[in-house]
Amino acid sequence: MNKFYITTPIYYVNSYPHLGSAYTTVAADVLARFHRMRGEEVFFLTGTDEHGSKVAEAAAQKKTEPQKLCDQVTAKYEEVWDTLKISYNYFIRTTDSQHAQTVRYFLNSLKEKGLIYKGQYQGLYCLGCERYYTEKELVDGQCPFHKKKPISFSEECYFFKLSAFQEKLLKLIRSQKLIIEPQERRNELLSFLERNQLEDLAVSRANVKWGIPLPWDSQQTAYVWIDALLNYLSGLGWQGDSQKISDFWPPDVQLLGKDILRFHLVIWPALLLALDIPLPRRLYVHGFFTINGQKMGKSLGNALDPEKMAEVFGVDALRWLMLSSFPFGQDGDISQSKFYDQYQAQLANGLGNLFRRVLTLAAKSDQDFTPPQKEEKKIIKILQQTWKIYEKSLDDLKFEAAIESVRKVIAEADRYVDQNKPWELLKKDFSRYQEVIYHLLEILRHLGWLIRPFMPDKSDLIFKGLNLELAEKKKSLIQGKKWGGTIFSPTPLEEILFPRL
């Protein structure tokens, strides 16, 4: 049996989940559900990143302990993911003790291999904040809080010989042994590695208390990114004590936002190379939501709240709308009103209306619908092609293309109804009426499968309306996507699949 290990980045707990983090997580969930549907053994990992100075600062501001803040925010993440029906297999927290164990083991191993040395970290330090700032964070060269120029400060810390891996990384990326998608991100990274000399990476901090202490020097804590990246290993339960990592290793797909590209495409593979651990098969850099062309962010005050969006559109619809709006690898502009338009067109007028339309037409006869002698070759062919495009699209992480292929089926079904006018056939030609309705019911059954990874509950509802709830759930996808063989005795539902807003 094929295995499929998929990860999202772990989210930093200095703020609550917004639509951006929901986007990555829902995308991962759709893939996880799709691969499970195919009968693969899936491990889907997500979680929270809880260490670092920013969390400590946020806690201090709220006059609480860092751990308490983490518990609180993480609980919120779990709650929102629950609402969005995220089917993760494990939720990792970097404050888990078993995670700390992995980090300690990993760092020790690096040290034993001679890849760690003591050096001087130099940076711009604000005495008021008691932390380092990067040039970019400064406002007019000053600390944004204290309006003072930070001093150049250096301290002892430990470095990882990142520079030693530059050539190896280049080779792996050029030879496609390390797959980075989409293409433009790969280009970006290649040109970065070709033009710049990698510097060694400071992997510990003396003045950040909220972190995992180094195994050989308890005065220092692990740099948060090292801590965070190792979640992909610790999340599988690997603590380094035995050589064998889980059978799920390596990750088949790792999703990440373009903001954390360097960490995941340079540092992460380098760390794995350092310990001769197999690299992830695929790293996929997705785009961001923009709102009126502006980056969505908490600091800009324009972040959309996934829970509120779910209240407006319903969870299933929200999942669908997020992924249907634009190609996954690019940025895309979204807004409540665009979602609204898409909801009406695709879901209420499209799928929802078709579902009700067909069930009502079917209910005009009290007989079962059995597979007819005469089959519409055209419809069967369209469905076969749709499955081909759909599966290929999801394999390529082209969610929008998969959705497009489903929409074409819906449009084709509506056309089929109009052309055949089953309401007239009912009076004139009953057996033809049965034929036509059979084809429509069979299309609905396929649609139930097609939308399943995106909208699990609506999929159930379609099967329920077809009176096949249990029968379909027992099937594998290979059986499910076959044409015909089903005897339908549908039961129209009171419930509207997608009410107009």
Next chain:
RNA sequence: CGCGGGGUAGAGCAAUGGCAGCUCGCCAGGCCCAUAACCUGGAGGAUACAGGUUCGAAUCCUGUCCCCGCAACCA
């Protein structure tokens, strides 16, 4: 001349060098099964700009203008 991406219909997007398409919106018909839904047709484009290569360019090359992201220890 730091790096990468982008500029195509009112909006959002698509097009291995081969008649510029899709979705939404808009207009006109049709239908009366369906959630004022569905179907058909239509209007709407110097593909940012200026050159070049080519039988042929949205696509390749050169230059210009504009927008976005990244620029490393920041999650």
